[in-house]
Amino acid sequence: MSWDALVESARTAVVWLLSAASVPVLVYFVVINTSYLVVITLAALEFRSQARRRDAAVAALGGPLTPGVSLIVPAYNEEAGIVTSVKALLSLRYPHHEVVVVDDGSGDATLSRLVEAFDLVEIPRDIPRDVPVQAAVRSVHVPRDGRTRLVVVSKENSGRSEAVNLGINAATEPLVAMIDADSILEPDALLRVTQPFTNDPTRMVATGGTIRAANGSRVVSGRVVRVELPRGWLPRVQVVEYFRAFLLGRTGWSRFGGLILISGAFGLFRRDVLVEVGGLDHTSIGEDFELVMRIHRHLRDQKRDYRVQFVPEPVSWTEVPATFRVLRSQRRRWHRGLWETLWAYRGMLLRPRYGRIGMVALPYYWLFELLAPLLEAFGIIVVPVALLLGVINIPFAIMFLLLAYGYAIFVTLCALAVEEWAFHRHERWRDLAMIVLASVVENVGYRQLTVIWRLEGWWASLRNKKQVWGVMTRSGFDEASP
Template sequence: MWQWINTIFQTLILLYMFVVIGVYVIMLLFSLLELYRGRNIAREAVDEELQDINYVYPLSILVPAYNESINIINTVQSLLSSRYPEYEIIIINDGSKDDTLDVAIKHFNMKKIHRVIQTTLPSKEVRGVYQSTIDPRILLIDKENGGKADSLNSGINLSKYPYFCSIDGDCILGENSLVQVMEAFVKDPNVIAAGGNVKIANGSDIQMGTLMRYGMSDKPLVMMQIIEYFRAFLMGRITFSRFNMVFIISGAFSIFAKKEVVEVGGYLRNTIGEDMELVVRLHRLIRKKDKQKKIKFLPYPVCWTEAPETYQQLKRQRSRWHQGLIESLWRNKQIFANPRYGKLGFIAFPYFLFIECLGPIIEFTGYLYVIFAFFTGGVYLEFALLLLLLFVINGALFSMVSVIMESWLMKRYMTVKDIWRLFVLAITEIFWYKPCTLWFRLLGLWNYARGKSSWGEMVRKGL
């Protein structure tokens, strides 16, 4: 009997690992193909083409800020240095406990103005609207604390343009990033949402909101996150975008058509993963009403962000992300294996459910089983070796491939030393970083099970 249970359990774990690796290999192939196609296109020429106000749509840029006094000025300055023909910037101070409001008011010389806000989407009470006397395109909403989704809804209510872009308060955009994302909307009027690539800027030289020199942090924890971002953005999202199955476009940098967002009720306020939740509801709208509409991920427009530098911060961030993922999947469970949703129901949803969301439980169970079986004599050497090899392939090899892909694309920025540092670090991933994030994701699941919910606070060092 025990022998039989052992065999079943081992087969299931191995099968799961093979499926995961198979999925990653397929995604890797598609993303390599996609990146290869566009690798040497003169991006400057593309961007130049789109600078004409008559062809790109004016944009409202929403910057929700909660305790972002250190980064907010840099973020807004980076937006002001964006090469985009027409836009407004709306900073939303979500009842920050620090001096975000004062810093913004002082730096941009803002004055309180009387502005009527349409209550198209629900949000907490607005205490005041400010406008910069230096650059009237900069507006600030001071509101009661209600979370990121609430802030974004408030920003949408005030925004005047048909498209809006959400940017995190700790992000820096490349000067052409906005126009590069907007290119997707211009080229194809069916695109209703698009997100760009997010990269980590810890260690870089940023002045006046502009990345002057790319530099890499010396901290292994940050470097490992850099690899993880490469993997997440370059492998998964490119492939999903190709088949209109993008489930997540990062809230750190994404552009949406306001009409459709309002139609689905805006950002959901009682959830942690509001960005994923919105994208999933847009997908449902697409299936319900207009099957031509698309949601895209674009690998070239870059948004720089600050990554957590301590395990404590990383734990908080990752458990929150995972909690958001499971919340959103649960809320939209009717998509799963539902023929009405086509490939979304049969490919994208199962991927996020079994590999991204439940993956930590399966992996953790695998670890527990091996330890248990080792002491009870139920584990075979072959099985242990095979599992180790699969972990190496899943962890180290894919990360190394991501590093190579990124080095190839980012050769303008990365030094040779950086490439080798990341390459060597990628090999070590399975021994320390993977178990850590596995634990943090399990905590996210635990928090979800307990019903704990908050936007969370991250200690900022400043970019």
């Protein structure tokens, strides 16, 4: 085939694609960005209603009716920061909480560091098997002083999910919080995240807190004392993502009554409900999403009145990926977990018995979360090719860019405005200017890369490729002097 014939064939194919898909794709971008605006508006309304009762409610907490909390910390090769993390968790402002560290067969000095720092002694304690756990328990340790509410369980290596499940079995309090070993909780985080359980103790089954990027912030003794932006643009863009997705997105869905995802890095659950549903599924790569979906299905099938709520105030700080390699692994895993969980619970889709979860939340996640990279890939590939072949006019290309990316930038700026109005965490105008610039950078290069990575994760699942959790390489927090 001659070059001219090849070009003509390509031109014909692109023209057909444009005629068939251009209008649906443009409508899709308008609808998805408008839906983000709706969610942001719901979040703003929730912030406003919570602000009226925030300080008084927190001041009233901590009394005899405050439910006890077990903080479960799965740890694998965390020797560098595990002692600082546990000390910070033990010193949280909360009247009745314990810390349960589950050492998942670490190959470093995680366990010995804990033994030395807290003067731990091994005890002959039998841990119940309320939630199935396959790995064997090696030892159980508690502080010698008999006062510090810390339990350290060492087990054979079998993954994070089983470590959390073992922690659920070892927990003695009615509420269970799952905390990553490298996360930093704000001092009153537990007071705030347990408030819904205090207000509605019979119906509330789970709450989630905000996850924010700590890269670049000032950290003293396991506490974020000054919020600052990261130095690199890659983590800066993720700061913007976390505003939109974790803080505003989930707050909006929570107000609507359709919250189906609580981050495994900071979620609080009733222990009895976790036992009912069998804890985390160790075969799922989207374990946190899958757990919340299983809770919804279980309680809806039983026709029980319950609530799942997101609380924007209790913040858990985490280090986001600073390299493209680690970020790629994370986003591939996230999208694979999204697909596998949505597919596993496809029987809930558009089923009235599952209420807003089945009729609104799940269709939204199918259309605007799962399928989004496919349609964005259309624009990334077809529109530039069409311009090169001369089969698309410039006004149409400009309209596509405005609707796909210009509208997205506007939505992100609205999200940033709402976040700053509600919490005002950035003290310097320079930081706000950098965040605005990062919202633009997100749509030029970064967003296109995440589209590719998400499709890779989806394709790996469709090919039934072995699940690999991957390694989150962290540079660690820069601990400043007090």
